[in-house]
Amino acid sequence: MLGPRQVGKTFLLKELKKIAEKQNLKTTYYNLEIPHDLMQFNKPDSEIFDLILAGGDVVFIDEFHYLKNASKILKAVFDSGQKIKIFVSGSSSIEIHKHLKESLSGRRFVSIIAPLSFEEFKQKPSNHDPAQSLEEYLLYGGMPGLINIAEPDQKIKMLNDILEAYIQKDIKSLVKEENIRAFNNLLYLLAQYQGSLISENNLSKEIGLTAAAVNRYLSILEKTYICHRVHSYSRNLANELKKSQKIYLFDLGIRAALLKDFSAVDSRPDQGALHETFVLLQVLSILRPNMEIKFWRNRAGLEIDFVLLRDRKPFLIEAKTTLGGLEVPRAFKVFIDNYPNTLGGLIVSRNIEGEVEYSGKKILFRKYENILSGLLLVGTGRPLGQGTA
Secondary structure, X not given: OEOOOOOOHHHHHHHHHHHHHHOOOOEEEEEOOOHHHHHHOOOOHHHHHHHHHOOOOEEEEEOHHHOOOHHHHHHHHHHOOOOOEEEEOEOOOHHHHHHHHHHXXXXXXXXXXXXXXXXXXXXXXXXXOHHHHHHHHHHHOOOHHHOOOOOHHHHHHXXXXXXXXXXXXXXXXXOOHHHHHHHHHHHHHHHHOOOOOOOHHHHHHHHOOOHHHHHHHHHHHHHOOOEEEEEEXXXXXXXXXXXXXXXXXXXXXXXXXXXXXXXXXXXXOOHHHHHHHHHHHHHHOXXXXXXXXXXXXXXXXXXXXXXXXXXXXXXXEEEOOOOOOOOOOHHHHHHHHHOOOOOEEEEEEOOOOEEEEEOOEEEEEEEHHHHHHHOEOOOOOOEOOOOOO
16 A cells, blocks of 8 residues: 555555454554564564564555565565465655565555545535535545644645655655755646646756656656656657657645745635646546556647557647636647547646537547546446546
Protein backbone atom coordinates (compact mmCIF):
# COMPACT_ATOMS: atom_id res chain seq x y z
CA MET A 1 0.00 0.00 0.00
CA LEU A 2 1.85 3.05 -1.28
CA GLY A 3 1.08 6.77 -1.52
CA PRO A 4 1.95 10.22 -0.22
CA ARG A 5 1.85 11.12 3.46
CA GLN A 6 -1.45 11.53 5.31
CA VAL A 7 -3.73 9.99 2.67
CA GLY A 8 -5.07 7.32 5.02
CA LYS A 9 -2.69 4.36 4.63
CA THR A 10 -2.45 3.80 8.40
CA PHE A 11 -6.22 4.09 8.79
CA LEU A 12 -6.75 1.49 6.04
CA LEU A 13 -4.23 -0.91 7.58
CA LYS A 14 -6.03 -0.69 10.93
CA GLU A 15 -9.39 -1.25 9.26
CA LEU A 16 -7.98 -4.34 7.53
CA LYS A 17 -6.70 -5.51 10.92
CA LYS A 18 -10.22 -5.22 12.38
CA ILE A 19 -11.64 -7.24 9.49
CA ALA A 20 -9.02 -9.97 9.98
CA GLU A 21 -9.73 -10.14 13.72
CA LYS A 22 -13.47 -10.51 13.07
CA GLN A 23 -12.53 -13.59 11.05
CA ASN A 24 -10.72 -14.94 14.13
CA LEU A 25 -7.31 -14.54 12.52
CA LYS A 26 -4.29 -13.81 14.68
CA THR A 27 -2.80 -10.42 13.74
CA THR A 28 0.24 -8.32 14.62
CA TYR A 29 0.66 -4.62 13.81
CA TYR A 30 3.91 -2.64 13.67
CA ASN A 31 4.39 1.06 12.93
CA LEU A 32 8.05 1.63 12.16
CA GLU A 33 7.78 5.36 12.88
CA ILE A 34 7.25 4.39 16.53
CA PRO A 35 10.69 3.86 18.16
CA HIS A 36 9.58 0.81 20.16
CA ASP A 37 8.33 -0.98 17.03
CA LEU A 38 11.35 0.04 15.00
CA MET A 39 13.69 -1.36 17.67
CA GLN A 40 12.11 -4.78 17.22
CA PHE A 41 13.26 -4.70 13.60
CA ASN A 42 16.77 -3.50 14.44
CA LYS A 43 18.05 -7.07 14.24
CA PRO A 44 19.72 -9.40 11.73
CA ASP A 45 17.54 -10.35 8.75
CA SER A 46 17.13 -13.92 10.01
CA GLU A 47 15.65 -12.71 13.30
CA ILE A 48 13.28 -10.31 11.53
CA PHE A 49 12.21 -13.22 9.34
CA ASP A 50 11.37 -15.24 12.47
CA LEU A 51 9.63 -12.23 14.06
CA ILE A 52 7.30 -11.86 11.09
CA LEU A 53 6.52 -15.58 10.94
CA ALA A 54 5.67 -15.49 14.66
CA GLY A 55 3.22 -12.65 14.06
CA GLY A 56 0.29 -14.91 13.27
CA ASP A 57 -2.00 -15.22 10.28
CA VAL A 58 -1.78 -11.58 9.17
CA VAL A 59 1.06 -9.12 9.84
CA PHE A 60 0.76 -5.38 9.23
CA ILE A 61 3.89 -3.22 8.85
CA ASP A 62 3.22 0.52 8.58
CA GLU A 63 5.97 2.79 7.16
CA PHE A 64 7.90 -0.30 6.09
CA HIS A 65 10.46 1.75 4.14
CA TYR A 66 12.35 2.16 7.44
CA LEU A 67 13.10 -1.57 7.30
CA LYS A 68 16.49 -2.35 5.76
CA ASN A 69 16.46 -5.16 3.21
CA ALA A 70 12.65 -5.11 3.30
CA SER A 71 12.18 -6.68 -0.13
CA LYS A 72 14.69 -9.44 0.60
CA ILE A 73 12.97 -10.31 3.89
CA LEU A 74 9.46 -10.20 2.44
CA LYS A 75 10.56 -12.39 -0.46
CA ALA A 76 12.00 -14.93 1.99
CA VAL A 77 8.72 -15.00 3.94
CA PHE A 78 6.73 -15.53 0.76
CA ASP A 79 9.05 -18.26 -0.53
CA SER A 80 8.97 -20.06 2.85
CA GLY A 81 5.54 -21.40 1.99
CA GLN A 82 4.08 -20.36 5.36
CA LYS A 83 0.40 -19.42 5.32
CA ILE A 84 0.81 -15.82 6.32
CA LYS A 85 -0.37 -12.59 4.72
CA ILE A 86 1.64 -9.40 5.03
CA PHE A 87 0.21 -5.92 4.49
CA VAL A 88 2.76 -3.09 4.33
CA SER A 89 2.50 0.64 3.71
CA GLY A 90 5.04 3.30 2.77
CA SER A 91 5.38 6.75 1.28
CA SER A 92 9.08 7.28 0.62
CA SER A 93 12.35 5.48 -0.17
CA ILE A 94 12.71 5.22 -3.91
CA GLU A 95 15.16 2.36 -3.42
CA ILE A 96 12.53 0.30 -1.60
CA HIS A 97 10.02 0.81 -4.41
CA LYS A 98 12.61 -0.26 -6.97
CA HIS A 99 13.47 -3.41 -5.01
CA LEU A 100 9.80 -4.24 -4.52
CA LYS A 101 9.33 -4.19 -8.26
CA GLU A 102 12.44 -6.21 -9.01
CA SER A 103 12.52 -8.72 -6.12
CA LEU A 104 8.82 -9.27 -5.45
CA SER A 105 7.59 -9.55 -9.01
CA GLY A 106 4.64 -11.94 -9.01
CA ARG A 107 4.61 -11.99 -5.22
CA ARG A 108 2.94 -8.70 -4.44
CA PHE A 109 -0.17 -6.67 -5.13
CA VAL A 110 0.36 -2.89 -5.03
CA SER A 111 -2.39 -0.40 -4.17
CA ILE A 112 -1.68 3.31 -4.66
CA ILE A 113 -3.63 5.37 -2.13
CA ALA A 114 -4.45 8.93 -3.20
CA PRO A 115 -6.32 11.82 -1.55
CA LEU A 116 -10.10 11.61 -1.67
CA SER A 117 -11.71 11.95 -5.07
CA PHE A 118 -14.56 14.44 -5.26
CA GLU A 119 -17.08 11.57 -5.27
CA GLU A 120 -15.60 10.34 -2.00
CA PHE A 121 -15.39 13.87 -0.60
CA LYS A 122 -19.11 14.44 -1.28
CA GLN A 123 -19.94 11.57 1.10
CA LYS A 124 -18.98 13.81 4.04
CA PRO A 125 -22.23 14.15 6.08
CA SER A 126 -22.07 17.95 6.20
CA ASN A 127 -21.72 18.26 2.41
CA HIS A 128 -25.32 19.09 1.52
CA ASP A 129 -24.69 21.80 -1.08
CA PRO A 130 -22.82 20.49 -4.18
CA ALA A 131 -21.58 23.97 -5.15
CA GLN A 132 -20.26 24.63 -1.63
CA SER A 133 -18.59 21.21 -1.57
CA LEU A 134 -16.90 21.95 -4.88
CA GLU A 135 -15.61 25.30 -3.59
CA GLU A 136 -14.20 23.63 -0.47
CA TYR A 137 -12.55 20.87 -2.49
CA LEU A 138 -10.99 23.35 -4.93
CA LEU A 139 -9.57 25.39 -2.03
CA TYR A 140 -8.44 22.71 0.43
CA GLY A 141 -8.20 19.53 -1.62
CA GLY A 142 -9.03 16.00 -0.60
CA MET A 143 -6.62 15.07 2.20
CA PRO A 144 -8.71 12.82 4.49
CA GLY A 145 -7.45 14.43 7.70
CA LEU A 146 -9.28 17.65 6.81
CA ILE A 147 -12.72 16.02 6.66
CA ASN A 148 -13.66 16.67 10.29
CA ILE A 149 -11.99 20.08 10.56
CA ALA A 150 -14.36 23.02 10.18
CA GLU A 151 -12.10 26.02 10.81
CA PRO A 152 -10.21 27.23 7.70
CA ASP A 153 -7.16 28.20 9.77
CA GLN A 154 -6.92 24.65 11.13
CA LYS A 155 -7.22 23.19 7.64
CA ILE A 156 -4.39 25.44 6.44
CA LYS A 157 -2.25 24.50 9.44
CA MET A 158 -2.69 20.79 8.74
CA LEU A 159 -1.80 21.22 5.06
CA ASN A 160 1.35 23.13 6.02
CA ASP A 161 2.24 20.40 8.53
CA ILE A 162 1.87 17.71 5.85
CA LEU A 163 4.07 19.70 3.50
CA GLU A 164 6.72 20.23 6.18
CA ALA A 165 6.71 16.52 7.09
CA TYR A 166 7.29 15.62 3.45
CA ILE A 167 10.32 17.93 3.22
CA GLN A 168 11.73 16.98 6.63
CA LYS A 169 11.20 13.20 6.51
CA ASP A 170 11.07 12.08 2.90
CA ILE A 171 13.15 14.59 0.98
CA LYS A 172 16.05 15.18 3.35
CA SER A 173 17.14 11.58 2.83
CA LEU A 174 17.05 11.94 -0.95
CA VAL A 175 18.36 15.46 -1.59
CA LYS A 176 21.64 16.99 -0.46
CA GLU A 177 21.25 19.46 2.39
CA GLU A 178 22.62 22.35 0.30
CA ASN A 179 20.00 21.69 -2.40
CA ILE A 180 16.92 21.63 -0.15
CA ARG A 181 16.21 25.29 -0.90
CA ALA A 182 16.43 24.66 -4.64
CA PHE A 183 14.09 21.68 -4.25
CA ASN A 184 11.60 23.88 -2.37
CA ASN A 185 11.82 26.47 -5.15
CA LEU A 186 11.10 23.75 -7.68
CA LEU A 187 7.99 22.72 -5.75
CA TYR A 188 6.82 26.33 -5.71
CA LEU A 189 7.39 26.76 -9.45
CA LEU A 190 5.50 23.57 -10.24
CA ALA A 191 2.57 24.87 -8.19
CA GLN A 192 2.73 28.24 -9.94
CA TYR A 193 3.00 26.79 -13.47
CA GLN A 194 0.48 23.98 -12.94
CA GLY A 195 -1.40 23.27 -16.15
CA SER A 196 1.23 25.01 -18.31
CA LEU A 197 3.84 23.43 -20.54
CA ILE A 198 6.96 22.69 -18.50
CA SER A 199 10.53 22.89 -19.75
CA GLU A 200 13.21 21.32 -17.58
CA ASN A 201 15.77 23.72 -19.11
CA ASN A 202 13.70 26.74 -18.12
CA LEU A 203 13.12 25.38 -14.62
CA SER A 204 16.84 24.76 -14.21
CA LYS A 205 17.63 28.39 -15.05
CA GLU A 206 15.06 29.68 -12.56
CA ILE A 207 16.30 27.60 -9.61
CA GLY A 208 20.01 27.51 -10.46
CA LEU A 209 20.46 23.77 -11.02
CA THR A 210 21.35 21.71 -14.06
CA ALA A 211 18.58 20.27 -16.22
CA ALA A 212 19.77 16.80 -15.16
CA ALA A 213 19.31 17.74 -11.49
CA VAL A 214 15.82 19.08 -12.20
CA ASN A 215 14.96 15.86 -14.00
CA ARG A 216 16.16 13.86 -11.00
CA TYR A 217 14.09 15.97 -8.61
CA LEU A 218 11.01 15.59 -10.80
CA SER A 219 11.58 11.84 -10.69
CA ILE A 220 11.76 11.98 -6.88
CA LEU A 221 8.49 13.94 -6.79
CA GLU A 222 6.83 11.35 -9.01
CA LYS A 223 8.12 8.35 -7.09
CA THR A 224 7.05 9.82 -3.77
CA TYR A 225 3.59 10.43 -5.29
CA ILE A 226 3.71 14.22 -5.02
CA CYS A 227 3.22 15.03 -8.69
CA HIS A 228 1.80 13.59 -11.88
CA ARG A 229 3.51 14.12 -15.23
CA VAL A 230 1.25 14.31 -18.27
CA HIS A 231 2.93 13.95 -21.66
CA SER A 232 1.70 15.10 -25.04
CA TYR A 233 -0.30 12.90 -27.39
CA SER A 234 0.77 12.73 -31.01
CA ARG A 235 0.49 10.14 -33.76
CA ASN A 236 -0.39 11.64 -37.10
CA LEU A 237 0.09 15.35 -37.46
CA ALA A 238 3.48 16.88 -38.20
CA ASN A 239 2.58 20.08 -36.37
CA GLU A 240 1.76 18.40 -33.04
CA LEU A 241 3.96 18.95 -30.01
CA LYS A 242 5.60 15.59 -29.40
CA LYS A 243 7.92 15.96 -26.42
CA SER A 244 6.09 18.40 -24.18
CA GLN A 245 4.86 17.75 -20.65
CA LYS A 246 2.66 19.24 -17.96
CA ILE A 247 3.09 18.58 -14.25
CA TYR A 248 0.33 18.58 -11.64
CA LEU A 249 0.66 18.30 -7.87
CA PHE A 250 -1.25 15.45 -6.24
CA ASP A 251 -3.64 17.61 -4.21
CA LEU A 252 -5.20 21.07 -4.59
CA GLY A 253 -4.82 21.88 -0.89
CA ILE A 254 -1.09 21.11 -0.95
CA ARG A 255 -0.75 23.36 -3.99
CA ALA A 256 -2.57 26.15 -2.15
CA ALA A 257 -0.25 25.68 0.84
CA LEU A 258 2.80 26.03 -1.42
CA LEU A 259 1.42 29.20 -3.02
CA LYS A 260 0.04 30.47 0.32
CA ASP A 261 -3.21 31.36 -1.43
CA PHE A 262 -6.54 30.15 -0.06
CA SER A 263 -8.63 33.00 -1.46
CA ALA A 264 -12.07 32.37 -2.99
CA VAL A 265 -11.98 30.53 -6.31
CA ASP A 266 -14.03 33.15 -8.19
CA SER A 267 -11.49 35.85 -7.32
CA ARG A 268 -8.43 33.83 -8.33
CA PRO A 269 -6.45 34.57 -11.51
CA ASP A 270 -5.47 30.88 -11.57
CA GLN A 271 -8.99 29.43 -11.39
CA GLY A 272 -8.43 27.85 -14.80
CA ALA A 273 -5.52 25.86 -13.36
CA LEU A 274 -7.66 24.90 -10.34
CA HIS A 275 -10.44 23.55 -12.54
CA GLU A 276 -8.03 21.75 -14.86
CA THR A 277 -6.24 20.08 -11.94
CA PHE A 278 -9.58 19.10 -10.40
CA VAL A 279 -10.52 17.33 -13.63
CA LEU A 280 -7.19 15.51 -13.85
CA LEU A 281 -7.43 14.25 -10.26
CA GLN A 282 -10.93 12.88 -10.86
CA VAL A 283 -9.83 11.15 -14.06
CA LEU A 284 -6.85 9.61 -12.26
CA SER A 285 -9.24 8.14 -9.69
CA ILE A 286 -10.91 5.97 -12.38
CA LEU A 287 -7.82 4.94 -14.37
CA ARG A 288 -7.44 1.25 -15.14
CA PRO A 289 -4.43 -0.70 -16.48
CA ASN A 290 -5.65 -0.34 -20.08
CA MET A 291 -5.82 3.44 -19.78
CA GLU A 292 -3.45 6.41 -19.72
CA ILE A 293 -3.82 10.17 -19.73
CA LYS A 294 -2.13 12.70 -22.02
CA PHE A 295 -2.79 16.20 -23.37
CA TRP A 296 -2.85 17.47 -26.95
CA ARG A 297 -1.56 20.66 -28.49
CA ASN A 298 -0.46 21.66 -31.98
CA ARG A 299 1.90 24.39 -33.10
CA ALA A 300 -1.03 26.55 -34.19
CA GLY A 301 -2.05 26.83 -30.53
CA LEU A 302 -5.05 24.51 -30.52
CA GLU A 303 -5.09 22.55 -27.27
CA ILE A 304 -7.12 19.89 -25.47
CA ASP A 305 -6.55 19.63 -21.73
CA PHE A 306 -6.60 15.84 -21.56
CA VAL A 307 -6.71 12.92 -23.95
CA LEU A 308 -7.77 9.83 -22.03
CA LEU A 309 -6.66 6.71 -23.89
CA ARG A 310 -8.56 3.49 -23.36
CA ASP A 311 -7.22 0.55 -25.31
CA ARG A 312 -5.29 3.24 -27.24
CA LYS A 313 -8.52 4.95 -28.35
CA PRO A 314 -8.77 8.64 -27.35
CA PHE A 315 -11.52 10.27 -25.30
CA LEU A 316 -11.24 14.07 -25.14
CA ILE A 317 -11.66 16.07 -21.92
CA GLU A 318 -11.68 19.85 -21.52
CA ALA A 319 -12.05 22.01 -18.40
CA LYS A 320 -13.76 25.41 -18.71
CA THR A 321 -14.80 27.93 -16.10
CA THR A 322 -18.10 28.89 -17.74
CA LEU A 323 -19.66 28.32 -21.17
CA GLY A 324 -22.08 30.27 -23.31
CA GLY A 325 -23.75 27.18 -24.75
CA LEU A 326 -23.38 23.64 -26.08
CA GLU A 327 -20.68 24.41 -28.61
CA VAL A 328 -17.98 21.91 -29.61
CA PRO A 329 -14.53 23.54 -29.37
CA ARG A 330 -12.53 23.89 -32.58
CA ALA A 331 -9.71 21.82 -31.07
CA PHE A 332 -12.12 18.90 -30.58
CA LYS A 333 -13.25 19.14 -34.21
CA VAL A 334 -9.69 19.20 -35.58
CA PHE A 335 -8.69 16.27 -33.38
CA ILE A 336 -11.74 14.14 -34.28
CA ASP A 337 -11.28 14.90 -37.99
CA ASN A 338 -7.71 13.59 -37.80
CA TYR A 339 -8.35 10.74 -35.34
CA PRO A 340 -11.62 9.11 -36.40
CA ASN A 341 -11.24 6.36 -33.76
CA THR A 342 -11.91 8.98 -31.05
CA LEU A 343 -14.50 7.63 -28.59
CA GLY A 344 -16.09 10.99 -27.84
CA GLY A 345 -15.53 13.90 -25.51
CA LEU A 346 -16.40 15.59 -22.23
CA ILE A 347 -16.44 19.32 -21.48
CA VAL A 348 -16.69 20.25 -17.80
CA SER A 349 -17.77 23.73 -16.66
CA ARG A 350 -19.50 25.54 -13.80
CA ASN A 351 -22.77 26.11 -15.65
CA ILE A 352 -23.69 23.83 -18.58
CA GLU A 353 -25.09 20.28 -18.88
CA GLY A 354 -26.19 18.46 -22.03
CA GLU A 355 -24.80 16.67 -25.04
CA VAL A 356 -24.30 17.18 -28.78
CA GLU A 357 -22.79 15.18 -31.62
CA TYR A 358 -19.91 15.97 -33.92
CA SER A 359 -18.99 13.63 -36.78
CA GLY A 360 -20.92 10.84 -35.08
CA LYS A 361 -19.14 11.29 -31.73
CA LYS A 362 -21.01 12.22 -28.55
CA ILE A 363 -19.69 15.30 -26.81
CA LEU A 364 -20.95 15.46 -23.21
CA PHE A 365 -21.25 18.67 -21.17
CA ARG A 366 -21.24 18.32 -17.38
CA LYS A 367 -20.90 20.58 -14.35
CA TYR A 368 -17.86 20.01 -12.14
CA GLU A 369 -19.92 18.54 -9.31
CA ASN A 370 -21.30 15.93 -11.76
CA ILE A 371 -18.05 15.07 -13.50
CA LEU A 372 -18.22 11.34 -12.74
CA SER A 373 -21.51 11.02 -14.61
CA GLY A 374 -19.72 12.52 -17.60
CA LEU A 375 -16.87 10.01 -17.58
CA LEU A 376 -18.93 7.58 -19.61
CA LEU A 377 -17.71 5.72 -22.62
CA VAL A 378 -19.94 6.93 -25.43
CA GLY A 379 -22.64 4.41 -26.25
CA THR A 380 -22.01 1.94 -23.41
CA GLY A 381 -23.56 3.59 -20.36
CA ARG A 382 -20.69 2.25 -18.23
CA PRO A 383 -18.05 4.28 -16.39
CA LEU A 384 -15.05 4.74 -18.64
CA GLY A 385 -12.86 2.78 -16.24
CA GLN A 386 -14.94 -0.41 -16.46
CA GLY A 387 -14.42 -3.20 -18.95
CA THR A 388 -13.64 -2.79 -22.62
CA ALA A 389 -15.57 -1.37 -25.49
